[in-house]
Amino acid sequence: MSPAGREVTITIDGREVAAIEGEMLHDAARKGDVEIPVFCYEPKLGDPVGACRMCLVEIEGIPKLQTSCSTPVREGMVVHTRTEQVKHAQNAVVEFLLVNHPLDCPVCDKGGECPLQDISYGWGPGKSRVIDEKRHFEKPIELSPLVAIDRERCILCYRCVRFSQEISEDSQLQLLDRGDRTYVGTFDDRPYVAPFHGNITDICPVGALTSYTYRFRARPWDIEHAGSVCTLCPSQCNVSFTVRDEKVKRVVTRDNAEVDDGWLCDRGRYGFEMFDAPERVRGPRLKGGTEVSWDDAIAKAADGLRAAADSSPTQVGPNSDTASRVAAIVGDASNEEGFLVQRIVREALDSPHIDSRPSRGPGADVLRRLAEPSISAKVRDIDEADAILVLGTDPLHSSPILDLRVRKAIRRNGAKLVVATERPTALDGGAQAVFRYAPHGATSFLMGLAGALRNGDTEVPESDVADVLRNAESVVVLWGERIGREDHATVKALLDVAATLGLADKDGGLLEIPDTANARGLREAGCLPDAGPGLSETTAGLSTEEIRSALISGELTGLILFGADPLRDFPDTPAWEEALTAADFVVSFSMHENATTAKADVVLPLETHAEKDGTVTHPDGRLQRVRPSAGRPGDIRPNVLVLSQLAENLGLVTGIDSQPTAFAALTQAVSFYNGIEDSDIGGRGIRWQDTPAADNVPGSGRPSVPGSPDTEPEAHPHISEAGDAPRRAASADPGTDGLHALTLGTYRDLWAGPITELNPPLKFLTPQQRVEISPADAERLGLKTGDRVRVSQDDSVVEAQVQIKERVPAGVVFMAEGLLDGNANALLNGGPVQVSIEKLSEVGA
């Protein structure tokens, strides 16, 4: 950011243009509707490089032409972009760029949407004087399994290399050799495999970098662009679907600095073939796969649910004490869908039992305090933060685009990062301080941190983190929802830290990274056991884990699963198996067939984010619109209408018969969404905190006093160890017979889940289960990287490969959740888990 920020007036081609002092002339010109051609400059890549020389302009008082991309604006600057001298330079540069360019536009995928083509037509000499042989490279070759590189087309604009080095900071892409022999490549021609690498195909201004998933699939005149939102993770990046014949052929970025900064991770970019995967649920069906009509399916679902609900002997009725035996769990859903599901459960089935979290989380009172706008951070606050605390999450895996955002804040704004997590994160390298706590140790860390902040204690292990945060003018805390799985005190302890830091009076604040894409929206729509729409007071019901237990015990008999796959995604797989088997009646709404749908009595298809019409709420409170972009395959119907019909069959007339009516009902029911119109959301979304309705947050305005009884978490026992050692590290007693107890930490890998199974191009990224172990434990247990082991906890057993990692603390092992083979969720039971490891075979054996 320019420190100046003063408004100045410059003259471009005889016209006065308002500009900000210090901004680059190219940007000022664009705002003033003057187009200056350029290739290498892309503001989102950071500082200009001035390599392509396309944007040369004449500035009065400077004898030589200047690159507008690198010339800061000054008051009174007089600029000419159309003089003979400038035209001569533009013609020259275009001619130079085409000296070695193959001009194979008719067979090039970029043709029709190619900046080089456009600029050659607009600013080039129009004919070539080159008759000499052009530069040759082997082409196209695999830069990665997903991206092809054609080095003959490359104009060496530096964009992709800068992306790799300065945005994703993987530094895999390099320019090799020099002069006109220069080419883009990787060390030793290794494949460029990195989680954001698809972005280089968006920023390439020529046809040098193309996605294998889109090569030769369509021409620009065959396609339509449909702006929507990716809901594959909580980042909710703004995307544009490239649609041909009603099918998504490509996903590209749709820059929104408030959300994604113009970048997109490879999950969002390449995760679209699953929209038409063979596993897709294409119509309603019953257990065993019998296809049924929609009317029959909905009637069956309604009957089954009513039967389950009515099986209670006690009185049934609206708002009465109820012992309805039906529950619902919502996973991947829009706000409107969540809102309708909770109405069905609460109003049609008279049940208070609904949740939208994989296991458990803070109570409604805590959620209301978290919703307080004054302590909430928005994504853009990361850019401006003096200090950033990443707590209990690894953004690269949980909300990838925020990983880039944090890197940007450090690189460009000098933000100081501190990381406090169980497992080493991708951001550790850029952190001023790293605190590693043992699994289930977040609460004691937060209590220690609050203490260190209050007392200025320099002796406690948390003091390094406290020192960075204490003096920062603005702090953003990126915290993972999963710390709330620990116990009820954890998020209260976080609130106490926030109060101690005085976040309410500072820029920045707390920004949650939830476990599911629309977690915030679903909670606000009322998918919580102890809060209705708008976090309103309501009869308390059971939470996800309690629902599971109640299904097993028979207290609950019916279950609605909406976009949730407990057998894959929720902790304690064996218990969920038992619960789903015990349930009398299960309705599963699902996009794809999975282990959970196989156990459901009625399966109803869900729309994908390319098909759905609805809103979602970003973790920072931004309501965004998911727009229908592609056709729905098979006999899939709009989810909102299906829910509305189900409600009607259960005797509840919602009056909802379209997205607009569903949205209106939602904004009316959620007090702090009141008055938000679809037009307010537009293409960029709107944070409800920025609307007048923000005053309607229940419990808003409650003072947060650090250390007050209100915020003081319950005393939490912890074992304190010096230095960086985990604070609650499991005892490292070697067991007997090759069995050794270690504390298990689990994490969700970016590529875990069905995404790699449903999208064939991503198959190569399927993670294998590895047990990450410290060198000390590995040595003690006689394990080497690559050994096969059996990891067990009680009766649950998962096989894995050993991976020794220096940064894993002793006494702890880490395993991945959500894998098809060897899912670590099978080992979890809600509390701290000890596992034992037994060697099966040695590496290479």
Added chain:
Amino acid sequence: MAHQLEKRVLLEHAEDPALRTLDGYRRLAGGYATQERAYKEMEQDEVLKELEDSGLRGRGGAGFSMGKKASFLPRGDMAKYLCCNADESEPGAFKDRELMQRNPHQLIEGIAIAALAADAGHAFIFIRGEYAEQADILDRAVAEAYEAGYLGTDILGAHRDLELVVHRGAGAYICGEETALLDALEGKRGNPRLKPPFPAVQGLYGGPTLINNVETLSNVPHIVRHGAAWFRGFGTEQSPGTKVVSVSGGVRRPGNYEVELGLPTRELICDLAGGPEPGHEIKAFFPGGSSSPVLTAEEGLDLPYSFEAMAEAGSMLGSGSIIVADDRVSIPHLALRTARFYHHESCGKCAPCREGTNWTVKMLERMVRGEATPLDLDIVSSVQQNIIGHCLCVLGDSMAMPVGAMVRKFREEFEEAMEDPNLVLDPHAVVQAPPETLGAST
């Protein structure tokens, strides 16, 4: 023994091998006395003023006032750096090699005094990788200077520190460009940076950095010792001082000659360097290295050898390296050879240089093969015009200016070559290998 036309200041005692050692430098040249006086008795501003008043112009090519450049560095507590550019890679230039090889301590003392003027605590000598012998000599000299307390901490008890590192380049001409030098020194790919910011404001590791050529810095002890007025007693008003000139090509006594600036060029080439071999005539010469536009004998021989006279004639004094082409030299081949060098050394960062050098080479190759037409000659000229002023750094211009000048001034010879390649003169009769010893009377 120096020729009477020479004026040896930097090369005084140069024949004596003892000069390389610290003892010899002190004994023969009164070495390090100036640094001692400057460190103990002079303020930063006094040294700066002396350098500015002397009018010393950079000897690396651009000819910018050294004192003025040093005065651009901001004041303050931030780390500041001094870099000595010893990446002498321009074809025709071999004077820094001589200066480092024969009198390394003069350079070190110059760096120490310039570091005082720039308030720099760290200095680097970036020496081209091929100068292995000179780098060894410098390493030994730097070690001696540390040993004797002229470098290191609390130098000469004057409460000043200076660390000096000799860094060997990896063999890229572009690393002689000051910002590419900085990137290379930082361990990055040696590519030029955008300017501004200029290195004086934001240079090595983002700190203010003074970058000077070996010869420029070698002048510093003499200026501070004898004063600016003494220095201005040599040379011309706009080009004060002496200059070590490398003369090569079609002359009988190629070598380095230190002369007062403003000496008639004919005396430099014909008297000092011995002129063309008997029976031959000078056709043209590069007055300031291979990147300077060639001058024909008629244009250039009678000009005073000064920055201003060469600029006025449409060329430049550059690093002060004269390459003489006699009447046996084929200008088309000379142009091709020049273009090939810059094509090979272009870093590839900016389009006009990367593509322009490569295209020019291809066209010139066709010309000397007789596969071109006069229209191509116009294209070659136009391409040079398209390069000049449009590049990120001066490397592109360094090819375009001399090649453009050759086509302009010797068009007929190009046309003849295209007509019949067999008429082309011997492509190898151009440049002799740089001599190993001082020229003239040695």
